[in-house]
Amino acid sequence: MKSGRQLLTAGVTALAPAIWGSTYLATTEWLPPDRPLLAATVRALPAGLILLAFTRTLPTWIWLWRTLVLGTLNIGAFLFLLFVAAYRLPGGVAAMIMSVQPMFVLILAALFLGDRIRFTHVVACVLGAGGVALLVFKGIVALDFVGVAAALGGAACMATGITLTKRWGRPDGVGLLPFTGWQLVAGGLVLLPFALSIEGLPATITGTNLIGFAYLILLGAVISYAIWFRGIERLPALAVSFLVLGSPIVATLLGYLFLHETLSIPQLVGILVIIVAALLAQPRPVKTRGPGPHDPPGSDNPAPPEPKPVMDMEGKRP
Template sequence: MRWTLVTAIAPVAWGTTYFVTHEYLPTGHPLYGAAIRALPAGILLLALCRQVPRGAWWWKSLVLGTLNMGSFFALVYLAAQLLPTSVASTIMAASPLALMLLAWAVVAERPRGLPLLGGGIGIAGVCLMLLTGTVHLNALGVLTSATAMVTSSLGYVLAKRWSAEVDVLASTSWQLVAGGLVVLPFAVVREGAPPSLDTGAVLAFAYVTVVATAVAFAVWFAGLRRLPAAAVGLVGLLNPVTGVLLGTVVAKETLTLQQTCGLALVLLGILLGQPVASAAAARLRTRPRTPGRSRAVGAESGRDTRVGRTGRTGRRDAD
């Protein structure tokens, strides 16, 4: 449960980026937005870990950085400009199921019944929370958001597969730097000069870079290393929950009954996917059925050990 709570920091932080991007960051510069978000965050973590890639981690960092950061940041930035936050968040809510299926194919983590049920319940809850009325759908925006969901899910599974090889802080920093460097040349060619930033945009980028990127991805990959992919994916549903609650606070509105029911379904879906219940059941299955007898056997084993050491029987205690 401790690592579940730590991992939850990431989707909560990411849930704020839609609002920040839509309200404060310049439009029409998704590639520069991705580069400005990834590169400073990667350099910050690199300064903390002071490790550079070795061997295969040069190309692994490039692959993971492109999937998890470079292309993902650009696609999310663009989706936030083309779609209402509610629609973009709803599409991304399918990522737990995508993560489960990809984890099954890549790291042989077969999805179990409860996490799959939790994923379905969670997606239904997100739909209840966000799809509260008629909204305009931009086809490019929908495709962009769906592509971001699939590519990031694949990147997360690959990161989980390779996670035991290096320190999580180091691998996160390499991914961020690689992702930023991949996107930057495309930004120069496609978008020309960097966007001019006012004070609000600078502060917004500072928040997105440090909190919603450096800190969030470090704890996310740490959670992926220690928890099943299904559990981590369902924790990601806190992303749209945060977006709804933030919008409610900013707009000073109260949650409707429909949104409240949706929130309850999302939380239920997250709980169903956590490994606490299965771990407790495993401990019960491995617990000895006759503790008294087990202790007696252990005591006998201990006396036998003493006999082997002294070459005498337990009568030594009586002598």
């Protein structure tokens, strides 16, 4: 039963990366062109303010700096580095490099959470990276150093954010929605000066742009990040990190369906490999024996049998 609940939790948590994968289509089709940082800022900051206005809960003094750290790692710095990598590297290469993120989580979870590194976890990391390579690889290309560094930095930010979110948890008495709102506001404030100084505001905003911004705020942030942080609470850090690899799968499928992009046999194999890797990374059910004669009714964990009395040579108790 417990393994079934964990698998269901993993499936629900995977909805968040799936929504993030759809934001590529929303950004290219509905938002002003060439302003990804503005899109990320509008996605995070208003969503966080909406949640704070709805919940009316602010962080205490110790959670002020923790929120800034988590919001920067999970949202602000991660999205900024992601867009730098996407601009400076050819199509798909950034996603390939950032697929090392589960490997970072594997190491960080062992160091800071005490999680054991298992052979299946290592295999899952290799399969996940290989699956993403099959999914997005477009041929041999020249690599830009800044782009590669940004992609690796983005993967490290997300891995560290997942690990620290798991380690710190939520403060007592604070619900999931305000906790999500804190991080969205912090991440949006980190992004805001970069968006204004690098890209600026568009000259005009159309009705289609407003639909795109509403999609990013409500689905791309409020709902998806609440689902995501709920999953981090309930699943092992490594299991959550692999679910992020679902984002390029959804982006590829939507590009094929709506943008007339190609979908080859290697890409389909890559999708299958990523799914297998994510399943390998999920926690395994613990096998228990049925109740024994010395266990109380309803017990699934048998107690050790009572020790036999010591007998002397004639079979009598001493």
